[in-house]
Amino acid sequence: MTNLMMTTYLVVGATFALYLFIALKSRAKNTGEFYVAGKGIHPVLNGMATGADWMSAASFISMAGMLAMGGYDASAYLMGWTGGYCLLAMLLAPYLRKYGKFTVPEFIGDRFYSQSARLVAVICLIVASLTYVIGQMKGIGVAFSRFLEIPFQTGLFIGMGIVFVYAVLGGMKGVTYTQIAQYVVLIFAYTVPAIFISFQLTGNPIPQLGLGSTLSGSDGVFLLDKLDQVVTELGFSAYTAQKGSTLNIFLLTMSLMIGTAGLPHVITRFFTVPKVKDARSSAGWALVFIAILYTTAPGVGAMARMNLMHTIQTGEVGSPEGNLAIEERPQWMRNWEKTGLLGFEDKNGDGKIQYYSDNGLSAAEADLAAARKAGGDVTAAQAKLDAAAAQHAESKFAGFGWKGNEMTKVDNDIMVLANPEIAKLPNWVIALVAAGGIAAALSTAAGLLLAISSAISHDLVKGMIAKSIDDKTELMWGRVAMAGAIIVAGYLGLNPPGFAAQVVALAFGLAASSIFPALMMGIFVKRMNNVGAICGMLAGLGSTLGYIFWFKGFMFIASTAMAPDNAANWWMGISPGSFGAVGALINFIVAFAFSSITKAPPEHIQHLVEDIRVPMGAGAAQSH
Amino acid sequence: MNNAQKYWQANIRLVIGCLIVWFFVSFGCGILFVNQLNAIRLGGYQLGFWFAQQGSIYTFVVLIFFYAWRMNQLDRKFNVEEA
Numbered sequence: 001m002t003n004l005m006m007t008t009y010l011v012v013g014a015t016f017a018l019y020l021f022i023a024l025k026s027r028a029k030n031t032g033e034f035y036v037a038g039k040g041i042h043p044v045l046n047g048m049a050t051g052a053d054w055m056s057a058a059s060f061i062s063m064a065g066m067l068a069m070g071g072y073d074a075s076a077y078l079m080g081w082t083g084g085y086c087l088l089a090m091l092l093a094p095y096l097r098k099y100g101k102f103t104v105p106e107f108i109g110d111r112f113y114s115q116s117a118r119l120v121a122v123i124c125l126i127v128a129s130l131t132y133v134i135g136q137m138k139g140i141g142v143a144f145s146r147f148l149e150i151p152f153q154t155g156l157f158i159g160m161g162i163v164f165v166y167a168v169l170g171g172m173k174g175v176t177y178t179q180i181a182q183y184v185v186l187i188f189a190y191t192v193p194a195i196f197i198s199f200q201l202t203g204n205p206i207p208q209l210g211l212g213s214t215l216s217g218s219d220g221v222f223l224l225d226k227l228d229q230v231v232t233e234l235g236f237s238a239y240t241a242q243k244g245s246t247l248n249i250f251l252l253t254m255s256l257m258i259g260t261a262g263l264p265h266v267i268t269r270f271f272t273v274p275k276v277k278d279a280r281s282s283a284g285w286a287l288v289f290i291a292i293l294y295t296t297a298p299g300v301g302a303m304a305r306m307n308l309m310h311t312i313q314t315g316e317v318g319s320p321e322g323n324l325a326i327e328e329r330p331q332w333m334r335n336w337e338k339t340g341l342l343g344f345e346d347k348n349g350d351g352k353i354q355y356y357s358d359n360g361l362s363a364a365e366a367d368l369a370a371a372r373k374a375g376g377d378v379t380a381a382q383a384k385l386d387a388a389a390a391q392h393a394e395s396k397f398a399g400f401g402w403k404g405n406e407m408t409k410v411d412n413d414i415m416v417l418a419n420p421e422i423a424k425l426p427n428w429v430i431a432l433v434a435a436g437g438i439a440a441a442l443s444t445a446a447g448l449l450l451a452i453s454s455a456i457s458h459d460l461v462k463g464m465i466a467k468s469i470d471d472k473t474e475l476m477w478g479r480v481a482m483a484g485a486i487i488v489a490g491y492l493g494l495n496p497p498g499f500a501a502q503v504v505a506l507a508f509g510l511a512a513s514s515i516f517p518a519l520m521m522g523i524f525v526k527r528m529n530n531v532g533a534i535c536g537m538l539a540g541l542g543s544t545l546g547y548i549f550w551f552k553g554f555m556f557i558a559s560t561a562m563a564p565d566n567a568a569n570w571w572m573g574i575s576p577g578s579f580g581a582v583g584a585l586i587n588f589i590v591a592f593a594f595s596s597i598t599k600a601p602p603e604h605i606q607h608l609v610e611d612i613r614v615p616m617g618a619g620a621a622q623s624h
Numbered sequence: 625m626n627n628a629q630k631y632w633q634a635n636i637r638l639v640i641g642c643l644i645v646w647f648f649v650s651f652g653c654g655i656l657f658v659n660q661l662n663a664i665r666l667g668g669y670q671l672g673f674w675f676a677q678q679g680s681i682y683t684f685v686v687l688i689f690f691y692a693w694r695m696n697q698l699d700r701k702f703n704v705e706e707a
Binding site for chain 1: 628631632635639642643646650651654655656658659662666667668669670673674676677678680681682684685687688689691692695696699704705706707
């Protein structure tokens with residue numbers, strides 16, 4: 001066993017011991033503690049737990065990679081996944097906390113006096129949460145297999161076991177306290193390497209400032225200017241320039257914002273604080289803790305891209321000595337080649353690697369190979385390749401003797417995970433990143449599983465099937481549902497459906513187009529009735545699912561897609577992932593239309609709406 | 625108009641004000657006017673790019689705390705605080 005692995009085992013093992021210790025200390029004794037931690041969590045601590053709940057494997061591992069490769073365009077994720085908290089704080093959290101129940105579907109069912117509305121909400125919640133949890137399970141497996149070199153399955157079972165212990169025993173109470181510990185682990189793991197790298201490159205240890213600083217030893221050249229120059233010389237579009245359409249970036253940002261505000265596992269976190277005013281400030285604290293990572297990520301992304309370009313393009317573009325010799329490639333590249341997340345191919349046989357934009361030549365080659373493998377008609381793919389090859393032959397790169405981009409695979413996910421190795425940081429930092437990635441995935445998985453289990457035990461079992469069960473039986477059902485959800489999530493993590501990578505669009509699309517509008521209208525529109533709300537939810541859900549399936553295939557079976565998934569075919573250039581905002585708009589319009597031609601909600605529902613609008617307790621409010 | 629309605633109106637006004645700022649920094653400065661703002665520099669950052677990747681997030685944080693602080697004031701003013 002190497003030194004690095006010993007350190008990694010120690011660090012990861014220590015964090016696990018901590019999580020289990022907390023779990024034993026905070027067992028849930030009744031449903032109130034199991035669903036909402038007895039509503040006794042301090043707003044700052046709740047903010048921290050929300051941060052860990054919210055920041056998933058995608059935030060921790062993938063986001064900096066998306067920024068590194070997407071540059072400015074990936075800003076949609078930064079703004080979308082933080083701006084949603086403004087909507088949550090101002091439009092939803094305080095009112096839902098005032099209502100004082102356990103789950104999101106429960107509010108929807110009560111407010112729209114309809115079991116059908118509650119059932120629609122339960123289905124949306126389970127689909128959105130379950131698809132989301134698959135990605136976390138996968139993230140746990142990857143982190144284990146890469147850093148501890150134990151098989152993917154074993155890693156996943158260990159992860160499931162840990163979540164099982166503290167989520168089943170502790171419910172929301174156990175999950176909350178473990179999430180607080182996990183937040184501390186993940187934020188250290190994220191910022192420490194970022195500080196090292198920022199200091200190495202710019203001399204400024206704060207990544208948020210480093211990104212706007214000059215490069216060390218460069219006579220005052222700004223990092224971002226240099227990065228723009230390096231990537232454009234190699235044929236890529238400038239890092240800080242906009243590439244996608246403005247409409248699509250706008251709608252993607254909007255969809256992610258309202259989707260964030262509508263994700264049930266995040267909303268539930270605001271049911272755990274003691275008072276309405278705590279719900280308001282707790283959303284602010286949550287965003288503080290999230291912003292620490294989200295404002296660091298742009299620095300991590302840009303600096304990782306810079307280091308990657310410099311590793312491969314060692315000298316002048318076009319000179320024979322300017323590129324990395326394959327024999328001399330660094331150890332971290334060899335490590336990541338083994339995982340299949342990084343790959344190269346010496347197309348022109350010069351023993352060196354060229355990494356540049358060949359304007360679709362490599363993509364056309366891959367398409368042709370795929371078409372040959374599928375055994376269908378290849379003339380279209382061949383024609384596309386010929387055109388790309390002709391275009392490449394005209395370019396300056398052909399003059400250097402280059403025959404296409406040779407970095408055939410650079411997965412977004414390696415940017416954060418390989419970053420400490422690329423920057424040659426000490427072993428304990430690398431071990432910390434492993435523990436941080438696992439903490440991010442575990443904490444989000446636990447929050448999602450809790451949302452699923454409470455929807456099953458509280459909304460389905462207690463709310464619809466067996467209304468007469470007592471608190472103890474319901475608690476037992478909650479634990480059974482949790483155990484069942486963990487097993488299903490583990491199974492899906494081991495046998496991920498082909499669409500695992502696309503589920504983010506689905507989860508946010510569902511939350512944005514169905515849950516968020518229903519909650520918002522339930523609070524802000526007193527006249528909104530059951531018919532309007534249900535029709536609106538179904539219209540938003542239907543249009544969004546329909547649009548996603550049109551391009552991705554029914555239930556994500558690619559062969560049933562009605563049109564190729566690219567900008568030329570999208571309606572007004574709107575990508576399926578950006579459609580949630582349009583679905584939400586459809587939801588609002590349909591809801592208002594149907595509600596205006598049907599009966600106003602009954603008196604007691606209108607009183608309920610008036611009541612949730614003021615923080616003061618229901619009894620006292622009536623005496624005014 | 626009774627007390628609860630006045631409180632609700634004040635609340636709506638505050639929320640709309642905050643959401644205008646929310647929209648302006650992210651969708652306005654970060655997306656719609658990003659190219660124009662990029663002509664202005666903030667250290668090594670182009671200003672539009674800075675809003676998209678840093679500034680909007682800082683503004684969101686300030687905005688939520690401002691909202692919470694103002695709402696607590698309104699709760700007291702209209703006498704609808706929790707016990």
